[in-house]
Amino acid sequence: MRKRIVIKLSGSLFGLEDTKTLKQFAEFFVKSSKICQPIIIAGGGKIARHYISHARSSGADESTLDELGIEVSRLNARLLIFALQEKAYPHPPTNLKEVANAADSGLIVVTGGLHPGQSTNATAALIAEKVRASAFLNATDVDGVYDSDPRKNKNAKKFKKIPLKNLRSMLVHQDSVAGGYDLMDIVALKVIERSKIKTRILKADVKTLEKAIRGSPEGTEITLV
């Protein structure tokens, strides 16, 4: 059996005006599917946050806002499914069991969020656990984990590796509200830890993902010691 690789794709890729980028990703996933089985989780990105902030201003509760975010991530997943055509499982699964069944088809699986109260990062970790993936690649709009925000501090230093417990202490002060989950959330870290999932945070571009799949990865590895 081909090894399964779980890839969280940043929601930022789906909000782009151009239609080319997503097609390039689709081509890459089709090519990669000869050596591994990609299981992809689409993020919600700006569009999810737009809906969430509108609905929040009308007084919707947090779990309803999470559900809005999930719906947007599922729409994003469908965009990628269209681009993958018959190489993809035809619809985004709605729960972990369905993800496992979809993965058994051998096709490329693309899903969005599954449960309120977490981010697509946590969902991706749960999926990696469920399908016994050999790696979890969190492809995001930054190229790894830094000691401070690289968008605000030009001297920020990138870690090649970071122990999970250090990442956890960096995240404790983070918001846990709809649309506000960051690079990783606490649920994702718990799952990575308990199932010892090989996890890496890296830039969401085709070249970077290709290197990771071919065994010369960039970005930041999360270590379990």
Ligand code: UTP
């Ligand atoms: P994301 O995880 O995509 O957040 O889900 P994001 O901040 O846009 O991440 P990037 O930019 O893709 O990396 C959007 C929102 O959908 C809800 C949460 O409210 C989340 O902030 N969501 C998503 C859930 O409640 N459960 C899920 O399983 C996934």
